[in-house]
Amino acid sequence: MNEPLISVRDLSMRFPGKKGKGSIDVLQSITLDVRRGEFVCIVGPSGCGKSTLLNIVAGFIRQSEGKVFVHGSPVAGPDPRRIFVFQENGVFPWLTVEQNVAFGLSEYRRKEPDEIVSYYIQMVGLAGFEKSYPRELSGGMRQRVEIARALAANPEIIYMDEPFGALDFITRLKMRSDLTRIWCEEKKTILFVTHDIEESVQLADRVVILSHRPGTICRQIEVDLPRPRDLDSPAYLEIRDEIFHTMGMSLKVGSAESDCSGRAP
Protein backbone atom coordinates (compact mmCIF):
# COMPACT_ATOMS: atom_id res chain seq x y z
CA MET A 1 0.00 0.00 0.00
CA ASN A 2 2.84 2.34 -0.73
CA GLU A 3 1.28 3.91 -3.77
CA PRO A 4 2.19 7.60 -3.92
CA LEU A 5 -0.55 10.22 -3.54
CA ILE A 6 0.91 12.50 -6.20
CA SER A 7 2.99 11.10 -8.99
CA VAL A 8 4.55 13.12 -11.77
CA ARG A 9 5.81 11.12 -14.72
CA ASP A 10 8.28 12.41 -17.27
CA LEU A 11 6.76 15.87 -17.26
CA SER A 12 8.03 18.58 -19.60
CA MET A 13 6.83 22.10 -20.18
CA ARG A 14 7.54 24.31 -23.13
CA PHE A 15 6.23 27.84 -23.50
CA PRO A 16 5.90 29.23 -27.02
CA GLY A 17 8.42 31.97 -27.72
CA LYS A 18 7.45 35.50 -28.60
CA LYS A 19 6.73 36.25 -32.26
CA GLY A 20 7.70 32.89 -33.65
CA LYS A 21 11.08 32.84 -31.97
CA GLY A 22 11.92 29.40 -30.66
CA SER A 23 9.96 28.03 -27.74
CA ILE A 24 11.34 28.07 -24.20
CA ASP A 25 11.87 24.79 -22.37
CA VAL A 26 10.94 25.41 -18.76
CA LEU A 27 10.76 21.92 -17.31
CA GLN A 28 12.30 18.73 -18.60
CA SER A 29 11.54 15.11 -17.73
CA ILE A 30 10.38 15.67 -14.18
CA THR A 31 9.51 12.48 -12.34
CA LEU A 32 8.46 12.85 -8.75
CA ASP A 33 6.39 10.97 -6.18
CA VAL A 34 4.84 12.43 -3.05
CA ARG A 35 3.53 10.14 -0.34
CA ARG A 36 0.37 10.78 1.61
CA GLY A 37 1.04 13.06 4.56
CA GLU A 38 4.45 14.05 3.32
CA PHE A 39 5.77 17.62 3.41
CA VAL A 40 7.84 18.15 0.28
CA CYS A 41 9.66 21.35 -0.60
CA ILE A 42 10.74 22.16 -4.12
CA VAL A 43 13.69 24.54 -4.23
CA GLY A 44 15.59 25.92 -7.15
CA PRO A 45 17.07 29.09 -8.56
CA SER A 46 14.65 31.73 -9.78
CA GLY A 47 13.29 31.01 -13.23
CA CYS A 48 13.88 27.26 -12.91
CA GLY A 49 10.20 26.48 -13.40
CA LYS A 50 9.35 25.43 -9.84
CA SER A 51 6.21 27.57 -9.72
CA THR A 52 5.23 26.30 -13.16
CA LEU A 53 5.65 22.75 -11.91
CA LEU A 54 3.37 23.45 -8.95
CA ASN A 55 0.78 25.11 -11.17
CA ILE A 56 0.78 22.10 -13.48
CA VAL A 57 0.43 19.64 -10.61
CA ALA A 58 -2.44 21.74 -9.25
CA GLY A 59 -4.16 21.73 -12.64
CA PHE A 60 -3.93 25.45 -13.43
CA ILE A 61 -1.56 24.97 -16.38
CA ARG A 62 -1.44 22.10 -18.86
CA GLN A 63 1.89 20.41 -19.34
CA SER A 64 3.43 19.91 -22.79
CA GLU A 65 4.39 16.32 -22.14
CA GLY A 66 4.16 13.75 -19.42
CA LYS A 67 1.52 12.92 -16.85
CA VAL A 68 0.43 14.02 -13.41
CA PHE A 69 -1.59 11.62 -11.28
CA VAL A 70 -3.29 12.18 -7.97
CA HIS A 71 -4.67 8.97 -6.46
CA GLY A 72 -3.76 7.31 -9.71
CA SER A 73 -6.06 9.44 -11.86
CA PRO A 74 -4.75 12.12 -14.19
CA VAL A 75 -5.16 15.76 -13.09
CA ALA A 76 -7.68 17.53 -15.31
CA GLY A 77 -7.89 20.90 -13.57
CA PRO A 78 -8.04 22.58 -10.19
CA ASP A 79 -9.91 20.59 -7.60
CA PRO A 80 -11.32 21.61 -4.20
CA ARG A 81 -9.67 18.57 -2.63
CA ARG A 82 -6.33 20.19 -3.43
CA ILE A 83 -6.10 23.82 -2.43
CA PHE A 84 -3.50 26.25 -3.69
CA VAL A 85 -2.04 28.97 -1.47
CA PHE A 86 -0.81 31.78 -3.68
CA GLN A 87 2.32 33.84 -3.31
CA GLU A 88 0.47 37.02 -4.22
CA ASN A 89 -2.24 36.26 -1.65
CA GLY A 90 -5.58 35.11 -2.97
CA VAL A 91 -7.63 36.24 0.03
CA PHE A 92 -10.74 38.09 -1.18
CA PRO A 93 -10.53 41.72 -0.02
CA TRP A 94 -14.32 42.21 -0.13
CA LEU A 95 -14.91 39.52 2.51
CA THR A 96 -14.11 39.56 6.21
CA VAL A 97 -11.67 37.09 7.70
CA GLU A 98 -14.42 34.69 8.69
CA GLN A 99 -16.20 35.03 5.35
CA ASN A 100 -12.94 34.24 3.61
CA VAL A 101 -12.30 31.19 5.75
CA ALA A 102 -15.87 30.02 5.14
CA PHE A 103 -15.53 30.55 1.39
CA GLY A 104 -14.76 26.95 0.50
CA LEU A 105 -17.34 25.49 2.88
CA SER A 106 -20.67 26.22 1.29
CA GLU A 107 -19.82 24.14 -1.73
CA TYR A 108 -19.93 21.07 0.46
CA ARG A 109 -22.89 21.87 2.68
CA ARG A 110 -20.86 20.99 5.71
CA LYS A 111 -22.44 20.79 9.11
CA GLU A 112 -21.51 23.35 11.73
CA PRO A 113 -19.78 25.79 9.39
CA ASP A 114 -19.38 28.32 12.20
CA GLU A 115 -17.45 25.89 14.34
CA ILE A 116 -15.15 24.91 11.50
CA VAL A 117 -14.48 28.55 10.68
CA SER A 118 -13.67 29.58 14.23
CA TYR A 119 -11.59 26.44 14.75
CA TYR A 120 -9.30 27.29 11.87
CA ILE A 121 -9.19 31.00 12.63
CA GLN A 122 -8.02 29.97 16.08
CA MET A 123 -5.49 27.55 14.64
CA VAL A 124 -3.75 30.17 12.52
CA GLY A 125 -3.76 32.61 15.42
CA LEU A 126 -6.31 35.12 14.17
CA ALA A 127 -8.89 34.87 16.94
CA GLY A 128 -10.35 38.32 17.52
CA PHE A 129 -9.97 39.32 13.86
CA GLU A 130 -13.02 37.45 12.55
CA LYS A 131 -14.82 40.61 11.46
CA SER A 132 -11.75 42.38 10.08
CA TYR A 133 -11.22 42.98 6.40
CA PRO A 134 -7.95 41.90 4.75
CA ARG A 135 -6.91 45.50 4.14
CA GLU A 136 -6.85 46.00 7.90
CA LEU A 137 -4.38 43.12 8.38
CA SER A 138 -0.63 42.81 7.90
CA GLY A 139 0.84 40.73 5.09
CA GLY A 140 1.58 37.85 7.43
CA MET A 141 -1.96 37.87 8.81
CA ARG A 142 -3.42 37.82 5.31
CA GLN A 143 -1.31 34.76 4.50
CA ARG A 144 -2.68 33.16 7.68
CA VAL A 145 -6.21 33.87 6.45
CA GLU A 146 -5.43 32.13 3.20
CA ILE A 147 -3.98 29.12 5.00
CA ALA A 148 -7.05 28.93 7.24
CA ARG A 149 -9.29 29.17 4.18
CA ALA A 150 -7.40 26.30 2.58
CA LEU A 151 -7.59 24.14 5.72
CA ALA A 152 -11.28 24.84 6.29
CA ALA A 153 -12.11 23.34 2.90
CA ASN A 154 -10.57 20.13 4.27
CA PRO A 155 -8.37 19.37 1.27
CA GLU A 156 -6.21 16.32 1.01
CA ILE A 157 -3.31 18.26 -0.44
CA ILE A 158 -2.19 21.85 -0.01
CA TYR A 159 -0.03 23.41 -2.68
CA MET A 160 1.95 26.41 -1.50
CA ASP A 161 3.74 28.68 -3.95
CA GLU A 162 6.29 30.75 -2.03
CA PRO A 163 3.56 31.72 0.42
CA PHE A 164 5.94 33.57 2.73
CA GLY A 165 8.02 35.16 -0.02
CA ALA A 166 6.63 38.64 0.48
CA LEU A 167 6.97 38.65 4.26
CA ASP A 168 9.74 40.05 6.41
CA PHE A 169 12.33 37.74 7.98
CA ILE A 170 10.89 37.58 11.50
CA THR A 171 7.36 36.99 10.23
CA ARG A 172 8.63 34.25 7.93
CA LEU A 173 10.27 32.42 10.84
CA LYS A 174 7.06 32.60 12.84
CA MET A 175 4.96 31.46 9.88
CA ARG A 176 7.24 28.46 9.35
CA SER A 177 6.99 27.27 12.93
CA ASP A 178 3.21 27.76 12.87
CA LEU A 179 2.91 25.91 9.58
CA THR A 180 4.94 23.03 11.02
CA ARG A 181 2.61 22.89 14.02
CA ILE A 182 -0.50 23.00 11.82
CA TRP A 183 0.88 20.32 9.52
CA CYS A 184 1.56 18.05 12.51
CA GLU A 185 -2.03 18.57 13.71
CA GLU A 186 -3.78 18.29 10.37
CA LYS A 187 -1.78 15.56 8.60
CA LYS A 188 -2.15 17.16 5.21
CA THR A 189 0.09 16.44 2.28
CA ILE A 190 1.95 19.64 1.43
CA LEU A 191 3.87 20.46 -1.70
CA PHE A 192 5.70 23.70 -1.05
CA VAL A 193 7.70 25.77 -3.52
CA THR A 194 10.36 28.16 -2.28
CA HIS A 195 13.64 29.68 -3.36
CA ASP A 196 14.72 29.86 0.28
CA ILE A 197 16.97 26.91 1.13
CA GLU A 198 16.77 27.49 4.88
CA GLU A 199 13.01 27.51 4.65
CA SER A 200 12.97 24.18 2.85
CA VAL A 201 15.17 22.48 5.44
CA GLN A 202 13.16 23.90 8.31
CA LEU A 203 9.87 22.69 6.88
CA ALA A 204 10.21 19.63 4.72
CA ASP A 205 10.43 15.87 5.07
CA ARG A 206 12.15 15.92 1.73
CA VAL A 207 13.69 18.65 -0.38
CA VAL A 208 13.55 18.37 -4.16
CA ILE A 209 16.21 20.47 -5.86
CA LEU A 210 15.62 21.73 -9.38
CA SER A 211 18.37 22.82 -11.71
CA HIS A 212 18.53 25.99 -13.77
CA ARG A 213 16.16 26.22 -16.73
CA PRO A 214 15.09 23.93 -18.16
CA GLY A 215 14.35 22.61 -14.70
CA THR A 216 15.20 19.03 -14.02
CA ILE A 217 15.33 17.33 -10.66
CA CYS A 218 18.99 17.22 -9.84
CA ARG A 219 18.70 15.84 -6.36
CA GLN A 220 16.31 14.88 -3.59
CA ILE A 221 17.38 15.07 0.02
CA GLU A 222 15.48 13.48 2.90
CA VAL A 223 15.37 15.72 5.96
CA ASP A 224 15.06 13.19 8.73
CA LEU A 225 15.18 15.60 11.63
CA PRO A 226 12.75 15.73 14.54
CA ARG A 227 10.37 18.67 14.79
CA PRO A 228 10.51 21.34 16.07
CA ARG A 229 13.87 21.61 14.39
CA ASP A 230 16.96 22.94 16.04
CA LEU A 231 18.45 25.39 13.59
CA ASP A 232 21.86 25.19 15.25
CA SER A 233 22.19 21.42 15.27
CA PRO A 234 25.03 19.96 13.19
CA ALA A 235 22.59 17.67 11.37
CA TYR A 236 20.46 20.64 10.27
CA LEU A 237 23.48 22.63 9.13
CA GLU A 238 24.88 19.67 7.27
CA ILE A 239 21.71 19.21 5.22
CA ARG A 240 21.45 22.91 4.59
CA ASP A 241 25.02 23.11 3.33
CA GLU A 242 24.48 20.03 1.22
CA ILE A 243 21.67 21.83 -0.60
CA PHE A 244 23.71 24.99 -0.99
CA HIS A 245 26.47 22.95 -2.56
CA THR A 246 24.12 21.10 -4.82
CA MET A 247 22.76 24.39 -6.08
CA GLY A 248 26.24 25.65 -6.73
CA MET A 249 26.23 28.22 -3.98
CA SER A 250 29.10 27.31 -1.76
CA LEU A 251 29.12 28.83 1.68
CA LYS A 252 32.86 28.58 1.84
CA VAL A 253 35.11 30.82 -0.16
CA GLY A 254 37.28 28.89 -2.55
CA SER A 255 35.16 25.77 -2.70
CA ALA A 256 35.40 24.16 -6.11
CA GLU A 257 32.97 21.31 -5.77
CA SER A 258 31.06 20.42 -8.86
CA ASP A 259 27.34 20.98 -8.94
CA CYS A 260 24.53 19.92 -11.16
CA SER A 261 23.40 23.37 -12.12
CA GLY A 262 25.71 23.47 -15.09
CA ARG A 263 27.28 26.68 -13.86
CA ALA A 264 30.44 27.42 -12.03
CA PRO A 265 29.99 27.90 -8.31
Place this chain on the structure above:
Amino acid sequence: MKRILLYPVLVFAGILLLWDGAVQLSKTDIFPRPSQVLLGIVELIQRGVLLKYVVASLFRVSVGYTLAVLIGVPLGLLLGWSRPAFLAFNPLIQILRPISPIAWIPIAILWFQVDDRAPIFLIFLSSLFPITVASIAAVQNIQPVYVRAAQNFGLTRWNLFTRVIFPACLPQILTSLRISLGIAWLVVVAAEMIAVNSGLGYLIIDARNAGKRYDLVVAGMLMIGLIGLVLDVLIRRLEQLEEVKWGYSKNDSSK
Protein backbone atom coordinates in the same frame (compact mmCIF):
# COMPACT_ATOMS: atom_id res chain seq x y z
CA MET B 1 -14.85 78.52 13.30
CA LYS B 2 -13.16 75.59 11.67
CA ARG B 3 -11.10 76.32 8.59
CA ILE B 4 -13.00 73.76 6.56
CA LEU B 5 -16.07 76.00 6.95
CA LEU B 6 -14.42 79.38 7.19
CA TYR B 7 -12.45 79.28 3.93
CA PRO B 8 -15.34 78.35 1.62
CA VAL B 9 -17.61 80.89 3.35
CA LEU B 10 -15.01 83.59 2.69
CA VAL B 11 -14.79 82.57 -0.97
CA PHE B 12 -18.57 82.65 -1.40
CA ALA B 13 -18.83 86.00 0.36
CA GLY B 14 -16.10 87.41 -1.87
CA ILE B 15 -17.78 86.16 -5.04
CA LEU B 16 -21.15 87.61 -4.00
CA LEU B 17 -19.58 91.00 -3.25
CA LEU B 18 -17.70 91.06 -6.55
CA TRP B 19 -20.84 90.03 -8.42
CA ASP B 20 -22.98 92.64 -6.73
CA GLY B 21 -20.33 95.34 -7.22
CA ALA B 22 -19.87 94.49 -10.89
CA VAL B 23 -23.61 94.61 -11.57
CA GLN B 24 -23.95 98.01 -9.86
CA LEU B 25 -20.88 99.45 -11.60
CA SER B 26 -22.02 98.33 -15.03
CA LYS B 27 -25.51 99.78 -14.44
CA THR B 28 -26.97 96.83 -16.31
CA ASP B 29 -30.68 96.31 -15.95
CA ILE B 30 -30.63 92.77 -17.38
CA PHE B 31 -28.13 90.91 -15.25
CA PRO B 32 -29.52 90.35 -11.74
CA ARG B 33 -27.92 91.18 -8.41
CA PRO B 34 -27.54 88.35 -5.87
CA SER B 35 -30.42 89.73 -3.87
CA GLN B 36 -32.65 89.66 -6.97
CA VAL B 37 -31.73 86.02 -7.56
CA LEU B 38 -32.76 85.27 -3.99
CA LEU B 39 -36.08 87.00 -4.59
CA GLY B 40 -36.38 85.02 -7.81
CA ILE B 41 -36.03 81.77 -5.87
CA VAL B 42 -38.69 82.95 -3.44
CA GLU B 43 -40.95 83.82 -6.36
CA LEU B 44 -40.46 80.37 -7.92
CA ILE B 45 -41.34 78.75 -4.60
CA GLN B 46 -44.45 80.90 -4.22
CA ARG B 47 -45.60 80.10 -7.75
CA GLY B 48 -45.15 76.43 -6.87
CA VAL B 49 -43.02 75.71 -9.90
CA LEU B 50 -39.64 75.22 -8.22
CA LEU B 51 -40.53 71.99 -6.46
CA LYS B 52 -42.47 70.81 -9.49
CA TYR B 53 -39.55 71.38 -11.84
CA VAL B 54 -37.01 69.87 -9.47
CA VAL B 55 -39.17 66.78 -9.14
CA ALA B 56 -39.63 66.60 -12.92
CA SER B 57 -35.88 66.75 -13.54
CA LEU B 58 -35.06 64.29 -10.79
CA PHE B 59 -37.72 61.90 -12.06
CA ARG B 60 -36.24 61.87 -15.57
CA VAL B 61 -32.73 61.36 -14.26
CA SER B 62 -33.86 58.57 -11.93
CA VAL B 63 -35.62 56.62 -14.65
CA GLY B 64 -33.02 57.07 -17.40
CA TYR B 65 -30.10 56.49 -15.07
CA THR B 66 -31.63 53.44 -13.40
CA LEU B 67 -32.29 51.88 -16.80
CA ALA B 68 -28.68 52.56 -17.79
CA VAL B 69 -27.39 50.91 -14.59
CA LEU B 70 -29.67 47.90 -14.97
CA ILE B 71 -28.54 47.34 -18.54
CA GLY B 72 -24.99 48.71 -18.51
CA VAL B 73 -23.61 46.78 -15.54
CA PRO B 74 -24.71 43.29 -16.63
CA LEU B 75 -23.84 44.07 -20.25
CA GLY B 76 -20.37 45.27 -19.26
CA LEU B 77 -19.76 42.26 -17.02
CA LEU B 78 -20.81 39.94 -19.82
CA LEU B 79 -18.67 41.65 -22.46
CA GLY B 80 -15.73 41.76 -20.07
CA TRP B 81 -15.98 38.06 -19.34
CA SER B 82 -16.73 36.70 -22.81
CA ARG B 83 -13.96 37.37 -25.28
CA PRO B 84 -16.10 36.60 -28.39
CA ALA B 85 -18.89 38.91 -27.18
CA PHE B 86 -16.33 41.62 -26.50
CA LEU B 87 -14.80 41.28 -29.97
CA ALA B 88 -18.25 41.39 -31.55
CA PHE B 89 -19.69 44.38 -29.69
CA ASN B 90 -16.74 46.54 -28.71
CA PRO B 91 -16.40 48.34 -32.08
CA LEU B 92 -20.10 49.28 -32.00
CA ILE B 93 -19.76 50.63 -28.46
CA GLN B 94 -16.63 52.56 -29.37
CA ILE B 95 -18.44 54.25 -32.27
CA LEU B 96 -21.58 55.11 -30.31
CA ARG B 97 -19.71 56.24 -27.21
CA PRO B 98 -18.19 59.51 -28.51
CA ILE B 99 -21.55 60.74 -29.84
CA SER B 100 -22.72 63.40 -27.41
CA PRO B 101 -26.20 62.74 -26.03
CA ILE B 102 -27.05 66.25 -27.26
CA ALA B 103 -26.55 65.04 -30.83
CA TRP B 104 -29.34 62.53 -30.24
CA ILE B 105 -31.91 65.24 -29.41
CA PRO B 106 -33.47 65.46 -32.89
CA ILE B 107 -33.81 61.69 -33.06
CA ALA B 108 -35.19 61.55 -29.54
CA ILE B 109 -37.86 64.09 -30.48
CA LEU B 110 -38.61 62.20 -33.69
CA TRP B 111 -39.13 58.97 -31.79
CA PHE B 112 -40.76 60.22 -28.60
CA GLN B 113 -42.16 63.68 -29.46
CA VAL B 114 -42.08 66.34 -26.76
CA ASP B 115 -42.61 63.92 -23.97
CA ASP B 116 -40.87 62.66 -20.83
CA ARG B 117 -39.51 59.74 -22.80
CA ALA B 118 -37.21 61.94 -24.89
CA PRO B 119 -35.05 63.27 -22.02
CA ILE B 120 -35.19 59.89 -20.30
CA PHE B 121 -33.83 58.31 -23.45
CA LEU B 122 -31.03 60.90 -23.66
CA ILE B 123 -30.08 60.39 -20.01
CA PHE B 124 -30.12 56.65 -20.53
CA LEU B 125 -27.71 56.99 -23.46
CA SER B 126 -25.43 59.37 -21.61
CA SER B 127 -25.03 57.00 -18.65
CA LEU B 128 -25.10 53.71 -20.50
CA PHE B 129 -21.73 53.98 -22.22
CA PRO B 130 -19.56 55.09 -19.29
CA ILE B 131 -21.11 52.39 -17.09
CA THR B 132 -20.74 49.65 -19.71
CA VAL B 133 -17.18 50.55 -20.63
CA ALA B 134 -16.11 50.76 -16.98
CA SER B 135 -17.73 47.41 -16.20
CA ILE B 136 -15.95 45.79 -19.13
CA ALA B 137 -12.62 47.17 -17.97
CA ALA B 138 -13.31 46.10 -14.39
CA VAL B 139 -13.75 42.46 -15.41
CA GLN B 140 -10.79 42.51 -17.76
CA ASN B 141 -8.51 43.96 -15.09
CA ILE B 142 -9.57 41.63 -12.30
CA GLN B 143 -6.63 40.12 -10.41
CA PRO B 144 -6.13 36.64 -11.88
CA VAL B 145 -5.37 35.24 -8.43
CA TYR B 146 -8.99 35.81 -7.33
CA VAL B 147 -10.35 33.88 -10.29
CA ARG B 148 -7.87 31.06 -9.81
CA ALA B 149 -8.59 30.82 -6.09
CA ALA B 150 -12.30 30.68 -6.84
CA GLN B 151 -11.85 28.01 -9.50
CA ASN B 152 -9.78 26.04 -7.01
CA PHE B 153 -12.76 25.92 -4.65
CA GLY B 154 -14.83 24.38 -7.40
CA LEU B 155 -17.30 27.22 -7.89
CA THR B 156 -19.93 26.87 -10.57
CA ARG B 157 -19.87 29.50 -13.30
CA TRP B 158 -22.80 31.31 -11.73
CA ASN B 159 -21.20 31.32 -8.27
CA LEU B 160 -17.91 32.43 -9.74
CA PHE B 161 -19.73 35.39 -11.23
CA THR B 162 -21.79 36.35 -8.19
CA ARG B 163 -19.30 35.57 -5.44
CA VAL B 164 -16.03 36.65 -7.08
CA ILE B 165 -16.27 38.50 -10.40
CA PHE B 166 -18.99 40.91 -9.34
CA PRO B 167 -17.59 41.85 -5.92
CA ALA B 168 -14.10 42.15 -7.40
CA CYS B 169 -15.42 44.62 -9.99
CA LEU B 170 -17.69 46.56 -7.66
CA PRO B 171 -15.27 49.36 -6.65
CA GLN B 172 -14.61 50.28 -10.29
CA ILE B 173 -18.29 49.98 -11.14
CA LEU B 174 -19.30 52.29 -8.30
CA THR B 175 -16.83 54.91 -9.48
CA SER B 176 -18.36 54.78 -12.94
CA LEU B 177 -21.84 55.07 -11.41
CA ARG B 178 -20.77 58.26 -9.64
CA ILE B 179 -19.25 59.78 -12.77
CA SER B 180 -22.19 58.88 -14.97
CA LEU B 181 -24.70 60.28 -12.49
CA GLY B 182 -22.88 63.60 -12.85
CA ILE B 183 -23.12 63.31 -16.63
CA ALA B 184 -26.82 62.41 -16.41
CA TRP B 185 -27.48 65.55 -14.40
CA LEU B 186 -25.67 67.65 -17.01
CA VAL B 187 -27.64 66.05 -19.81
CA VAL B 188 -31.10 66.38 -18.27
CA VAL B 189 -30.77 70.16 -18.23
CA ALA B 190 -29.76 70.26 -21.87
CA ALA B 191 -32.52 67.84 -22.87
CA GLU B 192 -35.18 69.82 -21.02
CA MET B 193 -34.24 73.01 -22.86
CA ILE B 194 -35.45 71.43 -26.08
CA ALA B 195 -37.52 68.32 -25.62
CA VAL B 196 -40.04 69.11 -22.85
CA ASN B 197 -42.05 71.79 -21.10
CA SER B 198 -40.99 71.29 -17.52
CA GLY B 199 -37.91 70.78 -15.43
CA LEU B 200 -34.98 72.99 -14.43
CA GLY B 201 -33.59 73.14 -17.96
CA TYR B 202 -36.96 74.28 -19.23
CA LEU B 203 -37.15 76.83 -16.40
CA ILE B 204 -33.89 78.43 -17.52
CA ILE B 205 -34.67 78.60 -21.21
CA ASP B 206 -38.27 79.69 -20.56
CA ALA B 207 -37.23 82.44 -18.12
CA ARG B 208 -34.97 83.84 -20.80
CA ASN B 209 -37.38 83.52 -23.72
CA ALA B 210 -40.44 84.81 -21.89
CA GLY B 211 -39.30 88.21 -20.71
CA LYS B 212 -35.55 87.99 -20.18
CA ARG B 213 -35.96 87.07 -16.51
CA TYR B 214 -32.27 86.57 -15.83
CA ASP B 215 -32.91 86.51 -12.08
CA LEU B 216 -34.85 83.28 -12.68
CA VAL B 217 -32.18 81.99 -15.07
CA VAL B 218 -29.51 82.33 -12.40
CA ALA B 219 -31.88 80.96 -9.75
CA GLY B 220 -32.36 77.87 -11.92
CA MET B 221 -28.62 77.51 -12.42
CA LEU B 222 -28.09 77.72 -8.68
CA MET B 223 -30.62 74.97 -8.06
CA ILE B 224 -28.95 72.75 -10.65
CA GLY B 225 -25.60 73.21 -8.95
CA LEU B 226 -26.96 72.53 -5.47
CA ILE B 227 -28.86 69.41 -6.48
CA GLY B 228 -25.88 68.13 -8.43
CA LEU B 229 -23.79 68.52 -5.30
CA VAL B 230 -26.34 66.65 -3.20
CA LEU B 231 -26.48 63.80 -5.74
CA ASP B 232 -22.72 63.49 -5.73
CA VAL B 233 -22.52 63.48 -1.93
CA LEU B 234 -25.21 60.79 -1.76
CA ILE B 235 -23.63 58.47 -4.32
CA ARG B 236 -20.17 58.93 -2.83
CA ARG B 237 -21.46 57.27 0.30
CA LEU B 238 -21.62 53.99 -1.64
CA GLU B 239 -17.84 54.09 -1.91
CA GLN B 240 -17.65 54.01 1.89
CA LEU B 241 -19.15 50.51 2.07
CA GLU B 242 -16.80 48.01 3.70
CA GLU B 243 -17.17 45.64 0.74
CA VAL B 244 -15.63 48.10 -1.70
CA LYS B 245 -13.26 50.23 0.39
CA TRP B 246 -10.37 47.94 -0.51
CA GLY B 247 -10.60 49.11 -4.11
CA TYR B 248 -9.88 52.76 -3.37
CA SER B 249 -6.97 53.03 -0.94
CA LYS B 250 -3.61 53.11 -2.63
CA ASN B 251 -1.39 51.48 -0.04
CA ASP B 252 -3.20 48.17 0.25
CA SER B 253 -4.95 47.68 -3.07
CA SER B 254 -4.09 44.09 -3.86
CA LYS B 255 -2.18 42.68 -0.95
